[in-house]
Amino acid sequence: xxxxxxxxxxxxxxxxxxxxxxxxxxxxxxxxxxxxxxxxxxxxxxxxxxxxxxxxxxxxxxxxxxxxxxxxxxxxxxxxxxxxxxxxxxxxxxxxxxxxxxxxxxxxxxxxxxxxxxxxxxxxxxxxxxxxxxxxxxxxxxxxxxxxxxxxxxxxxxxxxxxxxxxxxxxxxxxxxxxxxxxxxxxxxxxxxxxxxxxxxxxxxxxxxxxxxxxxxxxxxxxxxxxxxxxxxxxxxxxxxxxxxxxxxxxxxxxxxxxxxxxxxxxxxxxxxxxxxxxxxxxxxx
Amino acid sequence: xxxxxxxxxxxxxxxxxxxxxxxxxxxxxxxxxxxxxxxxxxxxxxxxxxxxxxxxxxxxxxxxxxxxxxxxxxxxxxxxxxxxxxxxxxxxxxxxxxxxxxxxxxxxxxxxxxxxxxxxxxxxxxxxxxxxxxxxxxxxxxxxxxxxxxxxxxxxxxxxxxxxxxxxxxxxxxxxxxxxxxxxxxxxxxxxxxxxxxxxxxxxxxxxxx
Amino acid sequence: xxxxxxxxxxxxxxxxxxxxxxxxxxxxxxxxxxxxxxxxxxxxxxxxxxxxxxxxxxxxxxxxxxxxxxxxxxxxxxxxxxxxxxxxxxxxxxxxxxxxxxxxxxxxxxxxxxxxxxxxxxxxxxxxxxxxxxxxxxxxxxxxxxxxxxxxxxxxxxxxxxxxxxxxxxxxxxxxxxxxxxxxxxxxxxxxxxxxxxxxxxxxxxxxxxxxxxxxxxxxxxxxxxxxxxxxxxxxxxxxxxxxxxxxxxxxxxxxxxxxxxxxxxxxxxxxxxx
Numbered sequence: 001x002x003x004x005x006x007x008x009x010x011x012x013x014x015x016x017x018x019x020x021x022x023x024x025x026x027x028x029x030x031x032x033x034x035x036x037x038x039x040x041x042x043x044x045x046x047x048x049x050x051x052x053x054x055x056x057x058x059x060x061x062x063x064x065x066x067x068x069x070x071x072x073x074x075x076x077x078x079x080x081x082x083x084x085x086x087x088x089x090x091x092x093x094x095x096x097x098x099x100x101x102x103x104x105x106x107x108x109x110x111x112x113x114x115x116x117x118x119x120x121x122x123x124x125x126x127x128x129x130x131x132x133x134x135x136x137x138x139x140x141x142x143x144x145x146x147x148x149x150x151x152x153x154x155x156x157x158x159x160x161x162x163x164x165x166x167x168x169x170x171x172x173x174x175x176x177x178x179x180x181x182x183x184x185x186x187x188x189x190x191x192x193x194x195x196x197x198x199x200x201x202x203x204x205x206x207x208x209x210x211x212x213x214x215x216x217x218x219x220x221x222x223x224x225x226x227x228x229x230x231x232x233x234x235x236x237x238x239x240x241x242x243x244x245x246x247x248x249x250x251x252x253x254x255x256x257x258x259x260x261x262x263x264x265x266x267x268x269x270x271x272x273x274x275x276x277x278x279x280x281x282x283x284x285x286x
Numbered sequence: 287x288x289x290x291x292x293x294x295x296x297x298x299x300x301x302x303x304x305x306x307x308x309x310x311x312x313x314x315x316x317x318x319x320x321x322x323x324x325x326x327x328x329x330x331x332x333x334x335x336x337x338x339x340x341x342x343x344x345x346x347x348x349x350x351x352x353x354x355x356x357x358x359x360x361x362x363x364x365x366x367x368x369x370x371x372x373x374x375x376x377x378x379x380x381x382x383x384x385x386x387x388x389x390x391x392x393x394x395x396x397x398x399x400x401x402x403x404x405x406x407x408x409x410x411x412x413x414x415x416x417x418x419x420x421x422x423x424x425x426x427x428x429x430x431x432x433x434x435x436x437x438x439x440x441x442x443x444x445x446x447x448x449x450x451x452x453x454x455x456x457x458x459x460x461x462x463x464x465x466x467x468x469x470x471x472x473x474x475x476x477x478x479x480x481x482x483x484x485x486x487x488x489x490x491x492x493x494x495x496x
Numbered sequence: 497x498x499x500x501x502x503x504x505x506x507x508x509x510x511x512x513x514x515x516x517x518x519x520x521x522x523x524x525x526x527x528x529x530x531x532x533x534x535x536x537x538x539x540x541x542x543x544x545x546x547x548x549x550x551x552x553x554x555x556x557x558x559x560x561x562x563x564x565x566x567x568x569x570x571x572x573x574x575x576x577x578x579x580x581x582x583x584x585x586x587x588x589x590x591x592x593x594x595x596x597x598x599x600x601x602x603x604x605x606x607x608x609x610x611x612x613x614x615x616x617x618x619x620x621x622x623x624x625x626x627x628x629x630x631x632x633x634x635x636x637x638x639x640x641x642x643x644x645x646x647x648x649x650x651x652x653x654x655x656x657x658x659x660x661x662x663x664x665x666x667x668x669x670x671x672x673x674x675x676x677x678x679x680x681x682x683x684x685x686x687x688x689x690x691x692x693x694x695x696x697x698x699x700x701x702x703x704x705x706x707x708x709x710x711x712x713x714x715x716x717x718x719x720x721x722x723x724x725x726x727x728x729x730x731x732x733x734x735x736x737x738x739x740x741x742x743x744x745x746x747x748x749x750x751x752x753x754x755x756x757x758x759x760x761x762x763x764x765x766x767x768x769x770x771x
Contacts, residue, residue: 018413018690025412039442042452071400072679102339106392109384139339141583143331150325161384191585191678191701194471214440215679219703222464222471237440256442262408263441267434269416274430277420313524314515338582345618349649358644403657407679410686411707417689418710429710470702470718476530476744477700477719480737481588483531489538489733490591 014276021269028265032257039257046224047241050231053182053209054084059092061181062174064206066196067099069107073188076213078107079252080239081186084211085115087246089126094170096152096180098135100145100192105136105160128161129168136160142195149177149199177204182230186211193220197228211238298488305486347371432458522769526747534740541732547739554696554714555727558596561670561694562603570669571610574600575659575684577677577699579620588722589676589700590620594627595725595734596674601631605640609670612662613647616655621647656680660687673697673712674721677704685711698724 007015057063065084069077088095097112099105112132116123126132135156138144147155152175158164165171173179177200185196185208193210201208207230212220214235224232233242237259239252304327310316311324350364378388419430438444439455484490516524537547565572576593580586597613604611613628615621625647632641650658659680663671664687671688673681673695681697681704688695689711697708698716709715716724719741726734755765 016416021413021416022409025409029408040446041442042445042449044452045456071397072404074397075401075405103392103396106389110393139333140328140331141585143328143584147325147328147331150328151322154322154325155329191583195585216703218459218463219467219471221459222467225460225464260441260443262412263437264443266412266415267437269412270419270430270434273416273419274421277422309527313517313520313527315517342618345621345649404679407682410683413690414682414686414707414711417686467702470705472748473719473741473745474700474702476741477592477722478588479527479530479744480534480741481591481722483534483740484733484737485591487535 010276010279013272014280016269016272024269025262025265028261029258032261033254036254037257037261039260041240041244041253041256043241043244046221046232046234047238047245049224050209050211050233050238051242051245053207053231054087055091057088057091057093057181060094062094062096062170062179063088064177064180064183064200065095065097065108066183066185066187066192067097067104067108067111068101068186068192069104069188070101071103073213074107075251075255076235077186077188077211077239078111079236079250080211080233080242081107081111082114082118083239083242083246083248083250084184084186085112086118089115089119089131090122092131094130095132095184096135096170096174097132098148099137100141102137104188105134108134129163130170133165133168133170134160141192142199145195145199149203151175177206180206182207182209184209184211187216188213191216193223197223201228214238302486302488305482343371519770526744529747530740530744533743534737536736537739538733538736541736546730546732546735549723549727549735549738552716552720552723552727554698554716554720555724557694557696557714558599558672559603561672561696562600562607562609564694565604565609565669566607568669570667571612572600572604572670572672573659573663573668573688573693574611574613574672574674575677575680576613576615576620576624576675577673577680578675579615579617579624580676581617581619585701586676592700592722592725593675594623595728596672597624598627598631599728600672601628602635605632605635605637608637608640611646614650614655614659614662615647616650618649621649656683659684663687663693664691667691668693671695671697673699673708674716674724675699676701677708679704682707682711
């Protein structure tokens, strides 16, 4: 009769049920959101570059702003979206906002309202049409963007609220991609950054700032290194660093402790998995 | 007109003419009227794309109505789908897509559900890392080492415990990561060029038909 | 058409270098060269002189996956991801995934493996349905094609979570995760692996390639997804396309190496390249 192999502790460590793994990660992510654990946050060169470019935009300039957030990516990039609007409004920079995905206009409007509320008195002085314009959803992804950047008024004659573009002071002398001082691109994992770079920076040489989710961040570092974009922010960590530079502590900063503990869980899982694997290999060699 | 003409030849003729026209206007100096025509064609594309949303909705409705009618497995969920679709559509049409009710549905149903579902990615990534990141070979050892360094550079506790990880993480992103992604991006771009060439020249049937 | 009252686009595009727009000469020459080489190789292939293709190990894995599913009596899943054909960055990968789908359908029909192709969007569903059905018809096994299961239209974001649940419930034996995938890549690959499936995965969304390569048994990296149709069919058209693309890669390598050496020697050729 064959004796069944008894599982050692090392075998058990290497074969943890995924529900247990999920449980640990859940606790690590939720815990810091309930019990605040403030941690110092070093700021990386990427975010400094992004922030400094925003600070260098002169007052009165008009920037283009593409917002492509969704419900899924709003937790990562929503805080930075609000922060950028705060920065633009504070510096009296005008913005023309459009969205290449159908659900994004809501996020753009929410972020603008949050920014105006945060600015208090300064926010109350800002007027729609003068300080910002929302063009709404532009269908057609790259094709739509090409048409828009070639001639905004060829694509749409009215903004999202039905107001004629010609009646909006912020739209005076703005009709193509060349007319913007810079274009800020908040892409919530839509994979749209390459076509944004092709149709804006590639065609007109207009500088671009980009914010993406953390999983896409490594991909777009190549464009930053090549000078095609002037600043890059990745996910909640990047947004938190931006909040640190702006001397605020918002939703992104609140997430960093959760991210830190989540990272600890992942590293612990990697360690346990490898300890078990190496022990198994050692026993097999014997 | 025979079926072959309107199913195959006509669509490919349109594809060829529009594709070549837009490419030529991009590279060659053309009178402003021609350039504006190219701009109009791209605008047509944007308008046609917006009809895609309508088509998708109609296809979804057709599919679920068939499921309900034939009482296929889990047909009850199709009823729920149709109720939610109708409620959202009517709220937007009767009120407005900027109205309080529509925004309530969006802000308090759509966004939390989407965010929750997307966040499951973190759990699966952890489970995948635990399962696959093993020191089996030299290559996997390099992958794991880099993964550990990147995780440490991205988490604040890692930065506090090992401050050098910030610089190391930046270097990894700017140099080896950029090199690898540039190679892949060039390869993918050439692949896109190949597919586009075949599509415009009518040598890629799957683009328009099975 | 509404006339453009403000800055004319032509103001920003015209240069002084003859007919060709300034800044796009090198781009045009490269485009012409690469397309010419593709057409040349395609024509050469039609005359029987196909370029020799380096063997991709993943090609041999296709029958292995299907065979395993047949032996175990469990289904094979073919996952196109979102299956989008309306966005330029997604369409090529979706279109490129139809050729392997047809091959997998033919294998499943031949070996009597249960195939399941859940799709999220209507156009991809229609094309997949026709491709898979014709594969079963060609194999004389149309009775094995279940119109309510083999190719399924799930629709919307729910597709991902339907697939995760059904992969686990049905204990899928093999998965092909080939197409334009975003965060679904790691979800499908991980659940498939946990369910015990043998997996082949590939996408052209570069930031998701590492997930598939690490979590799947066989990986298809980047542009190999476009090359699959050439490998599978040995057709002169896709093979010629591949060979022409390689000329583009050689050109890129020459420019990178040459440009680096010239830069080190003090000659900056960037102005030349943006001529």
